[in-house]
Amino acid sequence: MFMLIEIDAERCIGCGRCVADCVGSNLLVEDGTARVKGRCILCGHCVAVCPTAAVSIPGYDMADVEPSAPAGETIDAADLLRAIKSRRSVRSFKPEPVGRQELEFVLQAGRYTATAKNAQGCRFVVVQDGLAELKRLVWDGIEELLALPADEKPRWVKLYKPFLRDACAGRQDFLFRNAPAVVYVAAERADDAGLAAQNIELMAAAQGLGVLFNGYLCRASEELPAVRAFLGADERPLQMCLLLGCPAVSYPRTAPRMPGDFVVK
């Protein structure tokens, strides 16, 4: 998508802050006004850093831009560390669905996460109303593969035999648990998807929700064409999968960890 950066010459004071902050050296100040040299990754730093709001990228929704939270004043560091320590993988959920407002915040947290080269190439797929259909496609797909002769059976699917058995018996299953919603992140790059998923988890926690990063469900969904089609997946791989809902377990204390493997020079 080709987009332009626009400088409002009436507002620009020629301070050069956008020039200094541009990662691609794509701006200069000429005759007291900032000018754009050419194409760039459209990271929006020029919009964000301008003291007079003279820069815009009309291809984006500029109404979405708001005053930033003052640096160092967004979240108290000790509170944030406590929240990170208190976050737990959730493997048991209450039946109530995730509300629209909570989902919106969760998705926006993923959307605003940094991406390499500002690709903004993550697709976020939420399955809540369609969960029964997703489950059917996943279990049917797994069952079909498990029924293949040994030499045709993909190696990965063998691990899923006990999961299918539990699901068929109506027991708590290892893939979906009893979560009311599933969120997938599809992206070319695993790091882009992983970072977005982490912000999603933190946003979920901030709203009293919880997630389980689910590597097994992610793998099965990626391997089964009918599931990929149901999820509206294109050529981008499903990199992350999160069960999402209101935790049915509470943890009165944090979990211990190994000493940090830190190198500080």
Ligand SMILES: Cc1cc2nc3c(=O)[nH]c(=O)nc-3n(C[C@H](O)[C@H](O)[C@H](O)COP(=O)(O)O)c2cc1C
């Ligand atoms: C990428 C990733 C995939 C995971 N996949 C699964 C999974 O398939 N099933 C599961 O029960 N837990 C899964 N987990 C959760 C980890 O087991 C869990 O994070 C770890 O045991 C530490 O527990 P905590 O998250 O409560 O601190 C996964 C975690 C990550 C980061």
